[in-house]
Amino acid sequence: MLIPLGAILGFLPLLLWVERRGAGLIQDRPGPNRVGPFGLLQSLADVIKFFFKEDIIPTHADRGLYLLAPALAVFAALSTFAVIPYGATLPLKRGDVPLIGADVSIGILFVFAITSLSVYGIVLAGWSSNNKFSLMGGIRSSAQIISYELAMTTAGAGVILNAGSLRLTEIVGSQNGTWLHVIPKWNAIPQLVGFVVFFVSAFAETNRTPFDLPEADAELVAGYHTEYSAMKFAMFFMAEYINVIVASAMMVTLYFGGWTFPGFVPHGIVGAVLSIVIFTVKTLFFVWVFVWVRWTLPRFRYDQLMNLGWKVLLPLALLNLFWTAGLIAARVL
Amino acid sequence: MAGFPAERIAFDLAAAVMVVFASVMVVHKHPVKSVLALVVGFFALAVCYVVLSAPFIAAIQVIVYAGAILVLFLFVLMLLNVEVEARIPADRRPLQVVISSAALILFAGALLSLLRREGASVPAGRSGPAGAEIAPLARLLFSEYLLPFEALSVLLLAALVGAFVLARRESS
Numbered sequence: 297m298l299i300p301l302g303a304i305l306g307f308l309p310l311l312l313w314v315e316r317r318g319a320g321l322i323q324d325r326p327g328p329n330r331v332g333p334f335g336l337l338q339s340l341a342d343v344i345k346f347f348f349k350e351d352i353i354p355t356h357a358d359r360g361l362y363l364l365a366p367a368l369a370v371f372a373a374l375s376t377f378a379v380i381p382y383g384a385t386l387p388l389k390r391g392d393v394p395l396i397g398a399d400v401s402i403g404i405l406f407v408f409a410i411t412s413l414s415v416y417g418i419v420l421a422g423w424s425s426n427n428k429f430s431l432m433g434g435i436r437s438s439a440q441i442i443s444y445e446l447a448m449t450t451a452g453a454g455v456i457l458n459a460g461s462l463r464l465t466e467i468v469g470s471q472n473g474t475w476l477h478v479i480p481k482w483n484a485i486p487q488l489v490g491f492v493v494f495f496v497s498a499f500a501e502t503n504r505t506p507f508d509l510p511e512a513d514a515e516l517v518a519g520y521h522t523e524y525s526a527m528k529f530a531m532f533f534m535a536e537y538i539n540v541i542v543a544s545a546m547m548v549t550l551y552f553g554g555w556t557f558p559g560f561v562p563h564g565i566v567g568a569v570l571s572i573v574i575f576t577v578k579t580l581f582f583v584w585v586f587v588w589v590r591w592t593l594p595r596f597r598y599d600q601l602m603n604l605g606w607k608v609l610l611p612l613a614l615l616n617l618f619w620t621a622g623l624i625a626a627r628v629l
Numbered sequence: 630m631a632g633f634p635a636e637r638i639a640f641d642l643a644a645a646v647m648v649v650f651a652s653v654m655v656v657h658k659h660p661v662k663s664v665l666a667l668v669v670g671f672f673a674l675a676v677c678y679v680v681l682s683a684p685f686i687a688a689i690q691v692i693v694y695a696g697a698i699l700v701l702f703l704f705v706l707m708l709l710n711v712e713v714e715a716r717i718p719a720d721r722r723p724l725q726v727v728i729s730s731a732a733l734i735l736f737a738g739a740l741l742s743l744l745r746r747e748g749a750s751v752p753a754g755r756s757g758p759a760g761a762e763i764a765p766l767a768r769l770l771f772s773e774y775l776l777p778f779e780a781l782s783v784l785l786l787a788a789l790v791g792a793f794v795l796a797r798r799e800s801s
Contacts, residue, residue, distance in 0.1 A: 361665075402763075405688035412696025416668070419703055423661065431707060438704045442697055449692075462685075462763055 300377050300397060304541055309339035311537050315587050322591040349526035354426060357523065361424035366524065366531035369417030373538035376410045379403045380545050381465050383555050384562035384571040395555075395568060396465060403464035404456060407546060408449050411501055415441040417535065418503070418520045425523035433519025436509045436598065440500055443605035444507075448497035450613035451490040454620040455483050455550045468554035480558045484551040486623055490616035491551045493609050498543040500605070503536065504586055506593040509601060544582035545575075552578055640680040647673035664702045671695045685763055 313328075313336055320327025329335040353362060380403075383395030400406055415438055422434020456462060459470040473481045484491045500507040511519035521532045548554060555575040562571050596604070650673065653666040671694045678687035770778055 400684065402684045402688045405685070405692065409688050409691040409696060412692050412700075415696075415700055419700070419707070420665075423703075423707055431710075435704060435707050438700050438707075442700055442704075445697070 300380075300382055301374065304374070304377060304538060307541065308534060308537055309343070311541070311583060312339040312342075314584070315537075315590075318584070318587040319591045322588070343530070346527050346530040351526040351528065352523075354523050356426045358424040358426065361420050362523075363528075365417050365421035365424060366528045366535075367417075368420065369414065369535035370531050370538070372410055372414035372417060373535040373542065376407050376542045377545070379406050379464055380542075380549055381468055381554055382545070382572060382575050384568050386568040387564055394465070395572065399463065399465050402462045404452060404462050404467065404550070407464075408445075408452065411448075412441070412445055414501075414535075414539070417532075421524065421532070422520035425520070427523050429516045429518075430520050430522050433511060433516050433522075437503065437520060440503075440507065440509060440601060440605075443602060444497040444500035444609070447493050447605060447609035447613045448501060450610065451487075451493040451497065451616060452550065454487050454490040454613075454616050457617070457620050457624060458483060458487070464549055464554075468549060468556060471553035472556045474558045478558075480553060482551060482553045486628075487551070487616055487620055489612055489619070491547075493613045493616065494551065495547065496604075496609060498547065499586070499589065500601075502539040502543050502586075504540065505590040506596050507601060508595060509598060540583060540586045541579065544579045544586065547582050548575065548578040554578075636680050640677060643673045643676035643680065646670075647677065660706050661703065664699055664706065668695050668699050671699070685766060 316338070317327040317329075317335065327335065328338040331337040331341050353359060378397035379400055381394070381396040381399070386393040386395055418437040418441075419434040422430040422432070422437065425431075455467060459467040461467065461470075471481050471483055475481060479485060499505075503509075503511065509519075511521065516522070521529055524532060555571040557574050560570070560574065562568055647670050650666045650670040654663045654670060657663045657666060671690060675687040675690045675695070678684070678690060
């Protein structure tokens with residue numbers, strides 16, 4: 297349970313570095329490169345800065361909720377990882393240890409439930425700040441997350457249908473193996489449409505560009521976290537990046553076979569470690585895609601966002617559900 | 630459940646939290662805070678479901694009620710920027726007292742008579758792994774309870790069409 301938690305928190309400064317240097321790479325400039333080798337210690341310097349900044353609570357803010365909001369955001373982001381399997385079974389002398397925080401029977405629903413709660417952190421921050429820009433950010437966020445959650449869960453239903461289980465370990469297990477000895481049995485291949493819907497919705501759920509309307513700095517200053525400073529701001533920042541990691545891990549688990557790889561059969565401790573490496577590499581690929589997209593695409597307009605969610609993604613997700621059901625009925629899958 | 634004290638304590642604690650926050654929801658003067666109290670109450674209810682070995686219902690409870698419906702409530706309250714609710718004028722106070730105490734008595738009576746007939750204990754043989762598995766639930770839903778299930782979807786469709794008609798712009 298503590299291992300994935302430590303791993304994620306350890307990855308955060310590195311991810312921040314990748315984001316900034318990646319931005320530099322894409323925009324043809326160096327990016328932060330002065331603190332430490334290749335600017336690697338820049339994130340550390342920023343954390344120290346956050347600790348020493350003045351911690352301001354606006355006079356007319358709702359104090360309790362204002363303090364609660366960033367904690368809620370981080371809590372929701374972190375607790376999702378408890379049910380994602382990050383490796384095969386680790387055989388130790390005192391018995392086999394499954395590499396997953398808690399293998400609950402409703403794994404995928406647990407993830408959806410917690411992501412649906414993550415909106416409260418943002419909405420409460422927006423409302424309790426007593427600032428009209430923050431409020432606008434909170435309102436936008438609630439509308440956006442509800443709209444895209446529908447498409448996301450409908451796309452996820454296709455995966456559940458294929459695995460015949462809500463347990464994430466069984467969803468991973470159902471994607472083990474190959475078709476015709478070459479093509480991996482990943483859900484992304486028969487359910488490509490479902491994956492694309494899930495992928496786009498994941499960007500909206502994590503408030504990343506091109507869907508970062510809740511913070512939209514050009515029009516809303518910084519949206520829901522305008523009034524936050526010091527570590528409380530850093531907590532929203534952390535929550536965003538943890539959500540990026542979790543969304544990537546979910547995409548890998550649901551559509552790209554989790555820790556499995558065609559031809560790979562985990563044996564002993566080495567096998568378990570290798571399975572973690574496979575999972576990590578797959579996840580980091582999608583984390584990079586998040587960074588890549590952020591510095592490539594401009595932000596949507598609000599009406600475009602709503603049209604895309606309701607008129608394009610939701611029908612596509614439903615189509616994917618029927619398509620998957622058809623494949624299962626025809627015994628292709 | 631009865632033999633294992635830790636689960637019993639978790640259930641009682643969650644039930645207590647639920648009752649307290651449900652009361653806060655009713656009593657609190659600020660609509661946004663009321664909604665938030667209701668969120669906590671729903672969460673505690675989900676914990677109760679988990680202890681009663683029905684994790685599926687618990688997850689659905691959180692996704693649908695805490696995660697979607699109450700967010701919509703908050704959305705509307707924030708959009709309209711509803712402030713602290715207006716006090717009821719003094720001349721209507723007695724009427725309010727009479728109606729609310731009548732409701733209280735009615736509710737308590739119904740609850741008591743239900744407890745008298747069924748007893749407070751969980752019927753034996755009901756709990757167990759059945760709640761954890763989704764397949765038996767789906768089988769029940771699509772065989773024995775098919776008609777109510779379909780009737781509910783028609784009801785939801787009717788509500789959807791109604792909302793659409795109300796929200797539609799008048800074309801000139």
